[in-house]
Amino acid sequence: MQTKEKRIFGKIFMALAIIFFYLPIVFMVVFSFNDSKSLTVFTGFSLRWYETMLKNHSMMESLYVTLIIAVVATVVSTIIGTITAIGMVYSKKWVKRFIQQVNDLPMMNPEIVTAIGLMLLFITFRIERGFTTLLLAHIAFCIPYVMLSVMPKLRSLDPNLADAAMDLGATPWQALTKVIVPQIMPGIVSGALIAFTMSFDDFIISYFTTGQGVKNLSIMVYTMSKRVNPSINAISTLVVVFITIGLLLANIVPIIREKTKKKSQQQDGTFQKRMGKGPKMVIGLLVIVLAISLFSYKKAAEDNKPFVGQTLHVYNWGEYVGENFVSGFEEQTGAKLVMDNFESNEQMYIKVANNESYDILVPSDYMIQRLIQEDLLQPLDKNRIQASLDLLDPNVLDKPFDPGNEYSVPYFWGSVGIVYDKRKVDIEDLEKEGFNIFLDPKYKGDIYLYDSERDSFMMALKALGYSMNTENPEEINDAYNWLLQCVQTMKPEIVTDEIIDNMAQGRKALGLVYSGDATYIMTENENMGYFMPTQGSNLWSDGMVIPKNAQNVDLAYEFINYTCQYEAAYDNSSYVGYTASNMEAQDELAEGEFAGIDSYVPRSGNPKDEVFTYNENTRKTFADLWSRIKVAASNAAD
Amino acid sequence: MRKFRQLTIPYLIWALVMLLIPMALILMYSFLEPGNSIVHFRISLDNYFRFFTDKDFLVILWRSLLIALKTTIICLLLGYPIAYFISRCNEKLQGILIMAITVPMWINMLVRTYAWIGILSKGGLASWVLSLFGIKDAELLYTETAVLIGMVYNFLPFMILQINTVLSKMDKSLLEASADLGADKFQTFWRVVFPLSLPGVVSGITLVFLPAVSAFFIPKLLGGGQYFLIGNVIENQFITVGEWNFGSSISMIMAIVMMLLMMLVRKLDKKSGREDM
Numbered sequence: 001m002q003t004k005e006k007r008i009f010g011k012i013f014m015a016l017a018i019i020f021f022y023l024p025i026v027f028m029v030v031f032s033f034n035d036s037k038s039l040t041v042f043t044g045f046s047l048r049w050y051e052t053m054l055k056n057h058s059m060m061e062s063l064y065v066t067l068i069i070a071v072v073a074t075v076v077s078t079i080i081g082t083i084t085a086i087g088m089v090y091s092k093k094w095v096k097r098f099i100q101q102v103n104d105l106p107m108m109n110p111e112i113v114t115a116i117g118l119m120l121l122f123i124t125f126r127i128e129r130g131f132t133t134l135l136l137a138h139i140a141f142c143i144p145y146v147m148l149s150v151m152p153k154l155r156s157l158d159p160n161l162a163d164a165a166m167d168l169g170a171t172p173w174q175a176l177t178k179v180i181v182p183q184i185m186p187g188i189v190s191g192a193l194i195a196f197t198m199s200f201d202d203f204i205i206s207y208f209t210t211g212q213g214v215k216n217l218s219i220m221v222y223t224m225s226k227r228v229n230p231s232i233n234a235i236s237t238l239v240v241v242f243i244t245i246g247l248l249l250a251n252i253v254p255i256i257r258e259k260t261k262k263k264s265q266q267q268d269g270t271f272q273k274r275m276g277k278g279p280k281m282v283i284g285l286l287v288i289v290l291a292i293s294l295f296s297y298k299k300a301a302e303d304n305k306p307f308v309g310q311t312l313h314v315y316n317w318g319e320y321v322g323e324n325f326v327s328g329f330e331e332q333t334g335a336k337l338v339m340d341n342f343e344s345n346e347q348m349y350i351k352v353a354n355n356e357s358y359d360i361l362v363p364s365d366y367m368i369q370r371l372i373q374e375d376l377l378q379p380l381d382k383n384r385i386q387a388s389l390d391l392l393d394p395n396v397l398d399k400p401f402d403p404g405n406e407y408s409v410p411y412f413w414g415s416v417g418i419v420y421d422k423r424k425v426d427i428e429d430l431e432k433e434g435f436n437i438f439l440d441p442k443y444k445g446d447i448y449l450y451d452s453e454r455d456s457f458m459m460a461l462k463a464l465g466y467s468m469n470t471e472n473p474e475e476i477n478d479a480y481n482w483l484l485q486c487v488q489t490m491k492p493e494i495v496t497d498e499i500i501d502n503m504a505q506g507r508k509a510l511g512l513v514y515s516g517d518a519t520y521i522m523t524e525n526e527n528m529g530y531f532m533p534t535q536g537s538n539l540w541s542d543g544m545v546i547p548k549n550a551q552n553v554d555l556a557y558e559f560i561n562y563t564c565q566y567e568a569a570y571d572n573s574s575y576v577g578y579t580a581s582n583m584e585a586q587d588e589l590a591e592g593e594f595a596g597i598d599s600y601v602p603r604s605g606n607p608k609d610e611v612f613t614y615n616e617n618t619r620k621t622f623a624d625l626w627s628r629i630k631v632a633a634s635n636a637a638d
Numbered sequence: 639m640r641k642f643r644q645l646t647i648p649y650l651i652w653a654l655v656m657l658l659i660p661m662a663l664i665l666m667y668s669f670l671e672p673g674n675s676i677v678h679f680r681i682s683l684d685n686y687f688r689f690f691t692d693k694d695f696l697v698i699l700w701r702s703l704l705i706a707l708k709t710t711i712i713c714l715l716l717g718y719p720i721a722y723f724i725s726r727c728n729e730k731l732q733g734i735l736i737m738a739i740t741v742p743m744w745i746n747m748l749v750r751t752y753a754w755i756g757i758l759s760k761g762g763l764a765s766w767v768l769s770l771f772g773i774k775d776a777e778l779l780y781t782e783t784a785v786l787i788g789m790v791y792n793f794l795p796f797m798i799l800q801i802n803t804v805l806s807k808m809d810k811s812l813l814e815a816s817a818d819l820g821a822d823k824f825q826t827f828w829r830v831v832f833p834l835s836l837p838g839v840v841s842g843i844t845l846v847f848l849p850a851v852s853a854f855f856i857p858k859l860l861g862g863g864q865y866f867l868i869g870n871v872i873e874n875q876f877i878t879v880g881e882w883n884f885g886s887s888i889s890m891i892m893a894i895v896m897m898l899l900m901m902l903v904r905k906l907d908k909k910s911g912r913e914d915m
Contacts, residue, residue, distance in 0.1 A: 204854070217746055225859060247737075631871070
C-alpha cells in the first residue's frame with residue numbers, strides 16, 4: 001500500500017516537473033500567435049509576428065548564423081578532438097597531462113571568464129571580431145567536450161590494436177580510419193552531439209567574441225529583449241518546430257530501418273550497434289539545415305542599382321528605425337544594410353575605440369564632441385549633404401558640440417523629462433518638487449530610473465540647481481549623494497528600454513525618460529503624462545557621423561541623405577516616437593499622429609535647459625560614481 | 639605507435655593560442671593599470687585592492703555565491719527525487735522521460751528565459767496561479783525570486799541527468815541484498831543507494847553551481863537593471879564602463895574563488911567515498 005502511494009506521489013511530482021519544463025515553451029508558442037503585443041493576455045489568433053519576423057532579415061540571418069556556426073564548429077571540433085585524443089594515447093605523459101589541464105580551463109572556468117579571455121586575445125592581436133572570430137571561439141570551447149567523450153572509449157581499447165592492423169599490412173592511415181575510428185564511433189558521435197548543442201545554445205562566449213553586426217540567435221534575443229517584441233516568440237517557435245522535427249525523425253528513422261532489416265533477415269549485431277546513433281544524428285542535422293536554408297533569406301540580384309553587392313555597417317541605438325526603413329534603403333540602393341545596436345553611448349565608444357569598423361554611427365551630442373576630439377571621425381563633404389541639411393529643422397543644426405555640422409548630421413532630437421501616471425501622481429507635487437519628486441517618500445517603490453550615467457547626474461544636478469555641465473567636485477558630490485539617497489530610500493528600478501513597455505502598461509507611477517519614449521508611451525496609454533521641470537533639462541540630439549575607419553564611405557553618404565528625406569524621417573519618427581529632424585515630417589507628425597502629445601516637440605525658451613558638453617575628467621567621475629550607485633542600489637534592494 | 643604521437647601537435651599549438659594565452663592575458667591585464675600616453679603600463683595590485691576594499695563589491699560577490707548556493711540546493715532537492723523516480727521506471731519509460739527532460743535543453747537558453755518574462759510579469763500566468771491561493775497582485779518579475787526561478791529552470795536538467803546516470807547504472811541486486819539483510823526501505827536508501835549515488839550528486843552540483851555563480855543574462859532579463867550579480871559587474875566593466883583592467887581582476891577573482899570551491903567539493907567527495915569503504 002505504502003509503495004503504491006509513493007508511486008502516485010512520484011508520478012504527480014514527475015508530471016509537475018514536466019509541466020515546469022514545458023510551460024515556458026508552450027507559453028512562447030501560444031503567444032507567438034497572439035494578435036496583440038501583450039505577453040500576458042491572449043487577444044486573438046494572428047500570424048502578424050511571423051510576418052514581422054520574415055520581413056526582418058537580420059532575424060532570419062541570426063538563425064542562419066547560429067546554424068552555420070554550429071554545424072561547422074561541430075564538424076571541425078569533432079575531427080580535431082578525435083585526432084588529438086587518438087594521438088594522446090600514444091603520447092608521453094607530460095603531453096597528456098598538459099592537454100588535460102589546458103582542456104580543463106574552458107570546462108572548469110566560469111563561461112564569462114573564457115569569453116573575456118578570447119575577447120582580449122582578439123583585441124590584443126588586432127583581429128577584427130566578426131564571423132571568423134565567432135567560429136574560432138566556438139571551435140575552441142567545443143573541442144574539450146569532444147575529447148572528454150572520446151577518451152573513455154579509447155581507454156577501453158586495446159593499445160596494440162593499431163599495431164596488429166599494421167602487422168596485417170594496413171597503412172597507418174588505414175589502421176586509423178578502418179580500425180580505431182569505427183571502434184570509438186559511439187564516443188565520437190556523442191561528442192559531436194554535445195558540441196552541436198553547446199554551440200547552438202551558446203550566448204556568453206558569442207556575445208564577447210562577435211562583431212560587425214554578426215549575431216546568433218542568443219545575441220539577437222538579448223539585444224531585442226528590452227522591449228516587448230512577440231516576433232522573438234515567433235522565431236523561437238520556428239526553432240522549436242525544427243528541433244522537434246529533427247528529433248522525431250532521428251528517432252523514427254532507426255525504427256523503420258530496424259523493421260525493414262528484420263524483414264530481410266540480415267541482422268548483423270555489431271553493425272547495428274555501430275550505426276545506431278550516427279545516421280540518427282546526421283539525418284537530424286540535415287533536416288534542420290535543409291529546413292532553415294529553405295527559409296533563409298536570399299536576395300535576388302538587382303543589376304540596375306548603384307550599390308549592388310555592397311554592404312553598409314551601421315551602429316545605431318536599438319529600436320531606432322521605422323518598419324520599412326531598412327528595406328526601403330536596400331531597395332533604393334541595392335546594397336545590404338547591416339544594423340548593429342547599442343544601448344548607451346559608452347558601449348558604442350568602447351567598440352569604436354577598439355577599432356571595430358562601422359560606416360555610420362549615431363552617437364549623441366557630447367559623444368560626437370568626444371569622437372571629434374579624439375580624431376575618430378571624418379569631416380563631412382558638404383557638397384554631398386548640403387541638400388539634405390536644408391531639409392532639417394534649424395533648431396537642431398549648428399550646435400556647440402559640432403559647430404557648422406562639420407562632422408555630424410542630426411538624426412533624432414528631444415529632451416529628457418518625467419513620465420507620470422496621471423491617476424497616481426498629483427500634478428502639484430510635480431510642479432512643486434520637479435526632479436526632487438524622485439526623493440519624495442510618497443512615491444517610494446513606484447519609480448523608474450534610467451540606466452544612463454549622464455542623464456541620472458543631469459537629473460540630480462538640475463534638482464540641486466546646478467549646471468549639468470559642472471566641473472565643480474563639490475557639486476558633483478552633492479549630486480552623487482542625491483542619487484545615493486534616491487536609490488537607498490526610494491527602491492527605484494534602474495532600467496533601460498524596458499521602461500517604455502512598462503510605463504505604457506502603467507506599472508509604476510513615475511519614470512525618467514527621453515521625450516521620444518514618452519511620446520510612444522503616451523500614444524499607448526492615455527493616462528500617462530510628460531512633465532519637464534522648470535529646473536531645466538537636457539536638450540539632446542543624436543547625429544549620424546562617419547568614422548575614420550569606415551569601409552564604404554560612398555554608401556555612408558547615401559545613408560545620410562536617405563535618412564534625411566521626408567519619407568524615411570516620417571517612417572522612423574512615427575514608428576519610434578522620437579522627434580524627426582526633417583522639418584516637414586516633424587510638422588506633419590506634430591499636427592497629425594502626435595497631436596496633443598506635448599513631449600513630441602521639445603521645449604524652447606527655458607534658459608536652464610542645456611546641451612551636454614564633453615569633458616574627460618567629469619566623464620570618468622560620472623562613470624565611476626554611477627557604477628557605484630548601481631551597486632549600492634543592488635545592495636539596498638535586499 | 640610513435641607516428642600517432644604527431645597527431646597531437648596541431649592541437650598543442652591551438653590550445654596554446656586559444657586556451658592558454660587568453661588566460662594569460664586576463665592575468666596580465668588584471669595587474670596592469672592604464673597609464674597616461676607616456677607611461678603605457680604600470681604593474682600594480684590596485685585593481686585587486688579596489689575590489690577587496692569596497693564593501694559593495696564584496697556584497698555582490700557574496701550575493702552571487704548565495705544565490706548559486708540556493709539554486710544548487712533547490713536543484714538537488716527537486717532533481718534527486720525526479721532522477722530517482724526515473725531510474726525506477728522500466729527501461730522504455732526511462733528513455734522517454736530522459737528524452738522529455740533533454741528536449742528543452744536543445745532550445746536556446748535565452749529564448750527559454752525570455753519566455754519567463756511573460757509568465758512572471760504582472761497579470762501573467764504566475765500571478766494568476768498565486769491569486770488562486772489568495773495572493774493578490776503578486777509582483778514576481780524583477781525580484782530575486784524571478785532570478786531564482788530562472789536559474790532553477792535552466793540548470794535543473796543538468797542535476798537530474800547527472801544523478802540519473804549513476805542511479806540507473808546501479809546494480810539492482812544491491813537493493814535486494816540490503817533488504818535480505820533486514821534493512822527497511824529507508825535504511826536501504828540512506829545507507830546504500832544515496833552513498834553510491836554521490837558521484838552523480840557531486841558532478842550535478844558542479845554543473846549547477848558553476849554556471850549559476852557567473853550567470854549574467856538570467857539576472858539581467860528577470861532581475862532588472864538594479865539587480866547585480868558578479869557576472870553583471872564584469873559585463874558592465876567590459877561593455878559599458880570600459881575599465882578592462884579592473885574587469886580582468888574581477889574575472890580573475892571569480893575564477894579563483896570557483897576553483898577553490900570546486901577543489902573543496904572534490905575533496906569532500908573523495909573523503910565521503912573513503913569513509914563508506
